[in-house]
């Protein structure tokens with residue numbers, strides 16, 4: 070049965086329970102706070118941004134509202150969803166680039182909210198982020214070597230004397246000749262700039278990298294170069310990625326597990342193969358069917374969603390997707406469906422499925 | 426007659442003196458072009474011409490559009506020829522900066538002057554009154570009668586073409602009133618509301634009185650389409666019409682474009698870098714690379730039987746196709762596009778091409794034709810080199826009849842059966 074195939078990268082990780090005989094209790098993620106199979110665990114993460122006043126009450130953009138997931142070491146989790154659904158906010162809040170409104174994030178078993186300043190400082194280089202726009206995320210006034218070496222020096226990753234050699238290696242790992250070290254970012258193309266960003270992150274010897282739409286601004290032919298680079302680095306150094314993208318075909322290619330977000334909430338989470346073979350949530354189904362297939366003979370059976378994404382300031386009651394869902398019932402407006410694991414490694418929040 | 430600035434230096438860095446010299450000669454060239462464009466009361470015969478095939482809406486022939494910048498002449502469009510038959514959709518694909526937008530702006534005579542100029546070639550267009558003009562030679566004044574009315578454009582970022590300080594309704598009304606001065610105010614408004622309805626906006630009266638910033642991205646794109654269609658254009662140029670939108674909204678807009686195209690029986694020039702969008706929409710495809718067309722043909726020729734190494738590479742680097750086949754690394758085209766200021770004399774793709782051979786380093790290849798107007802500019806297809814037994818690029822077999830990838834896209838709708846509901850072994 071194809072649904073149960075395990076992505077190769079996960080096979081080595083024997084702590085992960087895939088076999089069909091496993092019973093569900095063993096998979097209950099809530100009891101695994103201190104397990105080290107998961108490098109990153111996110112529990113009920115919330116991030117609200119203030120959005121002005123309405124009358125006398127303060128209003129909030131619920132950018133991320135109760136999101137939970139775990140990422141096993143050395144694997145890639147893809148995070149997809151429409152723009153503004155909170156993907157970037159999840160990534161930034163996890164790295165404590167934003168303060169949390171609620172919830173917990175465990176990194177390598179430690180609750181990062183409870184860490185002292187100095188402990189957090191130590192952790193910082195181990196969690197890195199690569200941004201969508203390789204143009205604005207590099208300082209225009211620093212030569213590339215300096216950009217990559219700056220944080221390395223700050224965190225004392227290598228002795229001063231070895232810095233240059235170390236930067237050269239990081240650049241080389243990312244496909245940049247060291248001769249480029251003295252050039253400035255504006256002298257590089259988009260793809261090369263993204264390599265510089267990756268080299269900067271890699272030089273800090275991270276365990277976990279949040280890649281926020283790292284290839285969205287690049288051309289198809291350059292996209293493939295960057296995706297291959299990210300995969301080679303993972304194979305060599307065992308990185309764990311959170312890969313944020315709105316491009317489902319890229320996410321399908323690179324991820325082991327995938328989370329689908331809608332308006333601040335996770336609506337479906339699962340092993341890649343399962344999620345693509347059998348999307349359970351109506352939103353995931355619509356999203357998958359909307360992806361244009363580069364084959365002229367392919368008959369699109371698109372589920373065209375009516376209307377637009379509602380404002381995250383006033384999300385619909387109950388299931389947030391109900392305003393665009395063709396299966397919505399009265400129940401969907403009354404309460405929120407629970408996020409339940411129906412099959413191993415496949416969780417959904419939708420009233421189409423039993424709530425027990 | 427293509428004028429080129431001979432002072433362009435071959436290095437990346439120019440001295441101030443060199444830059445000044447370039448600027449000086451640029452000014453002279455630009456002045457000449459501007460003068461020609463600004464002439465008044467030009468006799469129509471000067472820019473009247475004949476279509477090569479009356480079934481085409483537009484024929485672009487050997488178009489050259491250059492930008493005379495201080496660092497040298499950018500040959501943004503460097504000899505582009507293709508045609509758009511009536512009622513058809515022609516997709517234009519290619520890497521960022523390859524000249525897709527400049528081609529479309531040339532057709533509209535909207536290239537940013539005085540730096541940007543159409544320096545050579547012709548753009549033959551037949552108006553709804555049956556007159557055939559060469560847009561490349563048309564003075565600015567005359568072009569106003571065609572732009573917006575006969576040929577309409579939809580841009581990538583609707584905010585740049587909707588004026589933020591005017592209400593949606595006023596902007597729609599104005600777009601129509603310019604070309605239909607005889608229509609009464611009420612008639613114009615009725616037509617605007619009708620257009621909003623046609624593009625699937627539910628609450629037309631309310632939206633009519635809204636400002637652009639009050640609408641979502643998808644709604645603004647709908648308004649843009651309404652505005653483009655209000656004068657019943659014969660040709661719609663859509664430059665990345667959905668790139669700024671999410672996939673679910675993109676699906677709505679593409680569906681809408683197809684629908685309205687059929688309603689007004691218009692033709693579309695669809696510019697996008699998304700091969701998936703092209704596959705779903707276009708009848709013909711034009712593949713551009715560094716200001717030139719490297720391959721063109723029927724949609725099936727391009728997707729099932731591509732000839733040019735660049736087209737094949739592009740297809741193979743798509744994640745959605747390649748992983749089904751290989752299950753491992755993505756194919757990637759190495760290297761980068763050459764700078765449009767310093768284009769080599771040989772094949773522009775040869776620094777990235779794994780099939781290149783001797784002649785590729787010496788000359789730019791001419792077009793070679795296959796069946797049904799399928800053409801590719803690549804020496805691999807020259808009869809002269811037949812004896813060399815050159816290896817030609819090919820899509821992996823699974824890609825040409827990708828039953829597997831189609832299988833993978835059978836998407837269930839609504840509630841699916843759970844494993845636990847099928848005695849544990851279903852699925």
Ligand SMILES: Nc1ncnc2c1ncn2[C@@H]1O[C@H](COP(=O)(O)OP(=O)(O)OP(=O)(O)O)[C@@H](O)[C@H]1O
Pocket residue numbers: 492494499500501519520521522523524525526527528537540541698765
């Ligand atoms: N106003 C301008 N002044 C100078 N050069 C320009 C100008 N507009 C475009 N160019 C140059 O012309 C070339 C073609 O640009 P064009 O906008 O047509 O690319 P494109 O194929 O539409 O790319 P994209 O996919 O990024 O939209 C580029 O090298 C660009 O730098």
Ligand SMILES: Nc1ncnc2c1ncn2[C@@H]1O[C@H](COP(=O)(O)OP(=O)(O)O)[C@@H](O)[C@H]1O
Pocket residue numbers: 118119130131132150151152153154155156157158159381
């Ligand atoms: N710094 C911020 N201040 C206020 N609102 C924000 C901020 N960052 C994001 N938001 C809002 O939070 C929501 C989620 O945004 P984001 O995480 O950037 O979405 P995505 O990355 O999925 O496109 C959006 O409604 C956005 O407007």
Ligand code: SF4
Pocket residue numbers: 350351352388389390391392394395396397398401406418419420421
């Ligand atoms: S809970 Fe109801 S509204 Fe939400 S996705 Fe499921 S069926 Fe649709």
Ligand code: SF4
Pocket residue numbers: 733734735772773774775776778779780781782785790802803804805
């Ligand atoms: S002409 Fe030569 S270099 Fe150019 S695409 Fe063909 S084989 Fe490659």
Ligand SMILES: [Mg+2]
Pocket residue numbers: 153156157
């Ligand atoms: Mg984002």
Ligand SMILES: [Mg+2]
Pocket residue numbers: 525526527664
């Ligand atoms: Mg463009």
